[in-house]
Amino acid sequence: MATYSPAQAAEVSGFSIDTLRYYEREGILRPIARTSGGHRAYTEDDLGWLDLVHCLRDTGMPIADLKRYAELSLDEATLAARVALLEEHDRRVQESVDALRRQQERLREKIGWYRQQGV
Amino acid sequence: MATYSPAQAAEVSGFSIDTLRYYEREGILRPIARTSGGHRAYTEDDLGWLDLVHCLRDTGMPIADLKRYAELSLDEATLAARVALLEEHDRRVQESVDALRRQQERLREKIGWYRQQGV
DNA sequence: CCTTGACCTGGAGCGCGCTCCAGGGCTTTT
DNA sequence: AAAAGCCCTGGAGCGCGCTCCAGGTCAAGG
Numbered sequence: 451m452a453t454y455s456p457a458q459a460a461e462v463s464g465f466s467i468d469t470l471r472y473y474e475r476e477g478i479l480r481p482i483a484r485t486s487g488g489h490r491a492y493t494e495d496d497l498g499w500l501d502l503v504h505c506l507r508d509t510g511m512p513i514a515d516l517k518r519y520a521e522l523s524l525d526e527a528t529l530a531a532r533v534a535l536l537e538e539h540d541r542r543v544q545e546s547v548d549a550l551r552r553q554q555e556r557l558r559e560k561i562g563w564y565r566q567q568g569v
Numbered sequence: 570m571a572t573y574s575p576a577q578a579a580e581v582s583g584f585s586i587d588t589l590r591y592y593e594r595e596g597i598l599r600p601i602a603r604t605s606g607g608h609r610a611y612t613e614d615d616l617g618w619l620d621l622v623h624c625l626r627d628t629g630m631p632i633a634d635l636k637r638y639a640e641l642s643l644d645e646a647t648l649a650a651r652v653a654l655l656e657e658h659d660r661r662v663q664e665s666v667d668a669l670r671r672q673q674e675r676l677r678e679k680i681g682w683y684r685q686q687g688v
Numbered sequence: 689c690c691t692t693g694a695c696c697t698g699g700a701g702c703g704c705g706c707t708c709c710a711g712g713g714c715t716t717t718t
Numbered sequence: 719a720a721a722a723g724c725c726c727t728g729g730a731g732c733g734c735g736c737t738c739c740a741g742g743t744c745a746a747g748g
Contacts, residue, residue, distance in 0.1 A: 455724080455725085456724080456725065457724075457725090466706085466707080467725085468706070468707055468708075469705085469706065469707085471726095471727095472705080472706065472707085485714085485715095486714095487713075487714045487715075487725085487726090488713080488714075488725080488726060489713095489714070489715090489724080489725055489726075490725080490726090502679055505672050505675050505676050505679065506676070507705095508668070508669075508672045509669060509672045509673060509676060512704080512705095513704075513705065513706095514704095529683070529686070529687075532683070533680060533683045533684065536676065536679065536680050536683070537680060539676070540673065540676055540677060540680065543669065543672075543673045543676065544673070546669070547666060547669050547670060547673065549627070550627075550628060550662065550665070550666050550669070551666060553624050553627045553628045553662075554628060554659065554662045554663070554666065556624050557624050557625070557628060557655065557658070557659055557662065558659060560621055560624065560655065561652060561655050561656060561659065564648070564651070564652045564655070565652065567648070568648075574694080574695085575694080575695065576694070576695090585736085585737080586694095586695085587736070587737055587738075588735085588736065588737085590696095590697095591735080591736065591737085604744085604745090605744095606695085606696090606743075606744045606745070607695085607696065607743075607744075608694080608695055608696075608743095608744070608745085609695080609696090626735095631734080631735095632734075632735065632736095633734095
């Protein structure tokens with residue numbers, strides 16, 4: 451199975467090498483396999499997981515939550531719980547989208563008001 | 570004209586007293602009027618401005634940008650420029666809403682995939 | 689008056705999420 | 719086999735946006 455050097459993993463995942471190491475230290479990534487010389491060798495699976503991590507980070511999931519999620523992932527039996535967590539996160543994302551749009555609406559009202567003042 | 574104590578201004582604006590002081594130090598608020606004893610007395614105008622500040626912060630405008638905007642506000646002649654900035658900000662807000670929704674869509678696909686794996 | 693509670697200032701501290709660095713070991717190319 | 723470029727570790731540092739603190743002053747009720 452193909453593996454990826456840290457630089458390649460960074461390229462593919464969109465995280466920096468430092469961030470990948472940081473995530474591993476934090477327990478968000480399971481310990482990455484090593485070459486005989488001690489260099490990391492990321493697997494396809496690692497990259498798949500990183501793809502989900504990216505999605506979760508981009509939607510505002512905090513590092514601490516991601517870590518808890520990753521810990522759950524160590525136990526196959528928790529699949530249902532993990533999906534429940536993702537769905538809960540999805541609800542929070544929806545709330546923040548809604549909140550953002552509400553504030554955007556207010557912003558537009560303010561702009562309209564300024565425009566009426568003769569801009 | 571009615572004025573507001575720091576506690577009242579915090580209550581109305583939704584910012585903490587410490588944050589109000591911080592914003593004043595940073596130049597996001599013009600220097601707030603004082604009582605004879607040196608205590609702050611916020612005006613209706615201050616609260617109106619704070620309302621806009623809250624809207625901008627909630628939509629992700631950084632402190633530094635807010636400061637620049639506040640500096641512009643000191644000069645009446647910049648009204649058009651300020652409105653332009655708000656509209657530019659509105660575009661960025663729209664972009665982040667869109668990005669968030671795209672990632673949410675991906676998240677939902679992931680959830681759907683897990684569901685297919687038998688959850 | 690005197691107490692109590694709100695407010696003042698300057699500056700330190702914090703939580704988050706990285707990012708960078710020194711000092712050293714691999715590995716690939718020539 | 720030597721140079722050049724990746725990668726290693728542990729730990730320090732940073733940018734943001736507050737938040738808290740000490741040590742004092744002011745204001746309002748009894």
